[in-house]
Amino acid sequence: MGTATDSKGFGSAVANEWETPDFLNAQKRLDKAAEILKLDSNTLEPMRHPKRSLSVVVPARMDDGSVRTFMGYRVQHDLALGPGKGGVRYHNDVTLGEVASMAMLMTWKCSLMNLPFGGAHGGIRMDPNQLSQRELERITRRYTSEILELIGPSQDIAGPDLNTDEQTMAWMMDTYSVNRGYTVPSVVTGKPQSIGGSLGVLQSTGYGVALAARRAAEYAGLTGEPTVVIQGLGHVGSAVARNLSKAGFKVIGVSDAHGGLHNAKGLDIDALMAHIDKNGNMYEFPSADKVTNEELLELECHILAPCAVSNQLHAGNADRLKCKVVVEGANSPTTPNADDVLDSKGVVVVPDILANAAGVTVGYFEWVQGLMRLFWTEEEVYSRLEGLVNNVCTRVFDRAKDKQLSLRMSAMSIAVERIVEARKLRGLYP
Known part of the structure; x- marks a missing residue:
């Protein structure tokens, strides 16, 4: 049809x-x-x-x-x-x-x-x-x-x-x-x-976002116990929260589609996840203040990780964001106009094509394993994933420094360059 x-x-x-x-x-x-x-x-x-x-x-x-x-x-x-x-x-x-x-x-x-x-x-x-x-x-x-x-x-x-x-x-x-x-x-x-x-498929995207956040924290010169706000607590956001919490970051705010929680001293992520598993939602979780999704995005923090839906950071709120780093766990959460505002404020934005690319990368691993009929252990999957993500982060960060580009334009230029080379080699038919 x-x-x-x-x-x-x-x-x-x-x-x-x-x-x-x-x-x-x-x-x-x-x-x-x-x-x-x-x-x-x-x-x-x-x-x-x-x-x-x-x-x-x-x-x-x-x-x-x-x-x-x-x-x-x-x-x-x-x-x-x-x-x-x-x-x-x-x-x-x-x-x-x-x-x-x-x-x-x-x-x-x-x-x-x-x-x-x-x-x-x-x-x-x-x-x-x-x-x-x-x-x-x-x-x-x-x-x-x-x-x-x-x-x-x-x-x-x-x-x-x-x-x-x-x-x-x-x-x-x-x-x-x-x-x-x-x-x-x-x-x-x-x-x-x-x-x-x-x-390793279900947690792979969140694992990759957390890894990109850790690399971005180093790139931005964040020290001590960086604070993190996460919008969206589904498969991706929850994995980001768990992995960053284990890595010594302090998660101070989280949200779902209906609203969020904030505790400037840090949320107990394991206790929060247990509360959600038991009650089906995050509401009434003790030792946390309720906030709206809009308020959550504007909380003061080191790292903001939008892991929900697209266009959450836009011209209407970009100038009110109080973060040092944005790590795009969702696809297209930042509009081009917001990008310009954040760039002018010196906010480091790790773009979606890097930050959440672990999902498609492990999808590639699954495709390869299926074609070979030979399957890897979870340790093999995550070892290969970590190596790939770290290598690409290094390439993107190095090009950004060398050519004075934002991380988004550094990543985009690398990606587009590879496509252009492939098209040139293949030629235009007929």
Whole structure:
């Protein structure tokens, strides 16, 4: 039911849907990197647009017998380095432009981490919280069947993202495999270990964010017991809190979608997690003051780690932030306008394509293990991950110092440079 088109073949209606703030912001950052690298328009222009996009209508039968339809998308931004790699998200606000911006982000993330992947992303516009498990399975399987022509272990590998998890990936893998007539584990990553998933996946992104935060603290000259505020306490944020707390950092503020907690003397992270496990939320946790998400972002601290959703740091609040370092655990949490404000204040921003790249890196590890049918221990996974993240941090920090760049533009220039080299070597066909 879907129609694949390349970037130049879109009608005005689809082109307009592309032109969301998220996608335009992604293009702005590419344009800045292109200025630094002195790229000509012939080199830049193809990278400003996705290579391929598929929009599909996803009909599914509800538990009450009715049939509802949902819009689904899969976008491949650039495949110069290898097959596409990127998540699938379920949310009411999913648009073609948002998915395209995420696909572009994945291109730079994979390139920066020296992975043999291009950037891709997908999603379905719906509220998963209003659907049963059976309905989610039917929607996921139909969506997978609609995008079969684009995905595959050598074409485009999906992974979990917002409101999707290892069960979602299991449904996608099974649907793809049934259509192929044999089991194809490496069509997705982030699946359960019992069907080919890797150890270390669930905590990998947060582990990487914490590692990037530790390196950024050294880069920014922070000493003693740096204070940390974390927005978002899901898989990523909770892992960041645990890892930084163990490393001697003082976590003084955390939040979820409904609000947050603050204690200037430091929160007991183990006790907080136990409280959440027992009660299902962080409220009524003793020895902490309640704050709103807006107030949390503006708390005085050394390190602010936005690990929730995009566009949380913007022109309206950037000048009120009282942190020394921002470590982007979420994708695109800082708008370009906020970037300019933070840069003028001397705030060090560790960009998402570096800070949270451990997730796609361990996804790559899972893909490799699946193709080899040889699986690593958790210690091997984290040892390889730590080595990669540390090496990339060193490259990004060194280039930033040498060329007087922000960490974002240092990371972007490294990532774009690798894509440009690959495109040049491959040439333009025909």
